[in-house]
Amino acid sequence: MWNWLRSVAGGIDRVDRDLVRRSSRLPRTPADPLMKELGNAANHSLLWVTAAAVLAVRKGPTRRAAWRGLAAIAGVSTIANAVAKPLFPRRRPAVDLLPEHRRYRYRPRSSSFPSGHAASATAFATAVAMESPRAAMVVAPVAAAVAVSRVHTGVHWPSDVLGGAVLGAAVAGATRRWWPVSEEVYDGPGVEIDLPKLGDGDGLVLLINPGSGVEGEDASEHLAQAWPSATVVYPKEGADLVEQLAEVVDDLGSSVRAIGVSGGDGTVAAVASVAAVRKLPLLVIPGGTLNHFARDIRVDGPTAATLAAEQGTGIEVDLGSVEIDGRTDRWFLNTASLGGYPDMVRYREQREDRWGKWPAAGAALVRVLRESRPMTVRIDGRVRRVWLLFVGNGAYQPRGFAPMLRGGLHHGTLDVRYVRADVPFSRLRFVLAAMTGALHHSRTYVQRSCAELTVQVAGDPVLPATDGEVGPAGRRFRFAAHFGVLQVYRPRLSRAMRD
Structure with a gap:
């Protein structure tokens, strides 16, 4: 040799x-x-x-x-x-x-x-x-x-x-x-459908949130020119956005053919819940500092949204929901979570423009694991102590607690992830496994896909977060995936997917 x-x-x-x-x-x-x-x-x-x-x-x-x-x-x-x-x-x-x-x-x-x-x-x-x-x-x-x-x-x-x-x-x-x-994660648009062609906006109720996005940028004038016949709604200070929009849609009755929204993920999620309940198609015009849902459906800017509205083309996507203590239902387009995960997302998003998503996500994870307190929960009948729990609408990549990319929204599944706190040196073991790419062998980390998930929290009520919105507090949470309940506009021509 x-x-x-x-x-x-x-x-x-x-x-x-x-x-x-x-x-x-x-x-x-x-x-x-x-x-x-x-x-x-x-x-x-x-x-x-x-x-x-x-x-x-x-x-x-x-x-x-x-x-x-x-x-x-x-x-x-x-x-x-x-x-x-x-x-x-x-x-x-x-x-x-x-x-x-x-x-x-x-x-x-x-x-x-x-x-x-x-x-x-x-x-x-x-x-x-x-x-x-x-x-x-x-x-x-x-x-x-x-x-x-x-x-x-x-x-x-x-x-x-x-x-x-x-x-x-x-x-x-x-x-x-x-x-x-990102392109390797993406597994196609899902079920493509024909939707009403909006033309000059007749039959479109368009909610515009001027407070979304970069300070000083207001797309109101541009959108009004694109759809001059649309009914434009602006959020009222102190009012519930969902209730305000639902009232406008119900007053207009059968003349409404589609609901549009210009804003970030939080605004889009609120409007999507109205569209799904009333079985109306949703037109998304990315207008926030964070536009994860628009990115995942490949509507990257106003040009793509305008083209989709002209063509009358779209896809069916899933929505997630969480029932809190058997009383309150919350819809979510992207993610829901319990524990320290909302703090992690907030910390990451504050720094990702300067550091990049991966370094910012790593720093956010270490900070949250250091500062958070474990929760005792019963997850589908099994008692666990966990640091934080993440539920995604659809499958996210990569593995670990820095999920950033989503392959599709047409599989009717939830992406469930949590970090166990009932394992010796759990935080250190989790961080080491994440750094070495060995999470699938780690006892501290659990990830699985399912259509429904029930979580019972022991002790004081905790606040859930859905698409960046927090509350109300509860002890029993039932998460569910709803297959293809939302229709969204999306252009079919790939060359038009970039603004």
């Missing part, structure tokens, strides 16, 4: 030396100083951090690509410098193998294998390609040039670069275990 390994290593060494000799015979060109500068720019991944900052300027795939790229670089740099280089020490190419004009004045002294520059460049380019193939068309050639420059300037053997590239691609691919790619 050892003889065979030595033989393979010797063969690689001979190929490396032959390739470096061939490289040394290349004629001098204007690209030689550029190769040196490119390698300097990539020191400490500064080139990729700068590229990530540019990509993160705009929300959407490029921002996700930036954060995934930085996560991949952090992982591969740690592995390459702290693990691979100490385990596989190797001398760098001799100084005199290449002409002087291509050499660095100060050469690296660490192990030649693997190339850290090639590892970081490949990790970043691969991660960017997962989220934004268009951005990768620009990043990939630069990453390839950085990798080639390490051989061209004589600081690495070709096999060092190849090894670094393989390591970088592997680490970038491994980020999927913690952070799934």
Whole structure:
């Protein structure tokens, strides 16, 4: 075995030396100083951090690509410098193998294998390609040039670069275990249906919440121009939004053909409950700082909503409900929760624009687990002590308590997750399992899918949260998934799904 390994290593060494000799015979060109500068720019991944900052300027795939790229670089740099280089020490190419004009004045002294520059460049380019193939068309050639420059300037053997590239691609691919790619999670729109064409808005009751979204941005004028015949409703201060809208719809009677809403997730959830009860289709115009439901049904902006209304096309989606102490029913589009989960979401959303969703979610989880108090609950007949409980309308990804992406809303299931507090060192064990991607083997974490869930809380009443709205308090909660009870407008042409 050892003889065979030595033989393979010797063969690689001979190929490396032959390739470096061939490289040394290349004629001098204007690209030689550029190769040196490119390698300097990539020191400490500064080139990729700068590229990530540019990509993160705009929300959407490029921002996700930036954060995934930085996560991949952090992982591969740690592995390459702290693990691979100490385990596989190797001398760098001799100084005199290449002409002087291509050499660095100060050469690296660490192990030649693997190339850290090639590892970081490949990790970043691969991660960017997962989220934004268009951005990768620009990043990939630069990453390839950085990798080639390490051989061209004589600081690495070709096999060092190849090894670094393989390591970088592997680490970038491994980020999927913690952070799934949104398009891979999405499993289709569900049942497509024909809905009333709204034209100029005749028969449309449109609720506009000017308080949603970024301060200073009010879409009222634009929406009034898009649907001039619509009945426009604005929330009254101090009034119950559901009751206010329901009264308007009931007064108009059979002339109402659809209900529209411009606002964030909280406003959309309230309006959706009115639409579902009265069996009217819902037109969603994203207008909040958080538009998770609109994103999940692939209505990314006013253009997509307008097109869907013109076409009269849509889909059927599920709604979740929670019955509190057998008296109060609350509908939810996205999530419901008990315990510290609402605090975790609030903390994450306050920081995700600056930190990115994954770092912000990790910090929020650690904070909530440190500060929250466990609840004693009976979940479908079994007594547990839990830190927090999450119930999603539909299946979320990734596993663990940072659910961010939803594949579809047409399966009639609830995504139930909770962290147990009745296991020794439960918080520490949960965090370690989440960091290593081993939650499916952890006793502290439970995740399952079901159509109904009953939770009985021992002790004082607790406050539930549904789509960011809190209360009323209770001790007995019955969660249920309602298959296809809500019709929503959605364009069928994929090219129109982006605003």
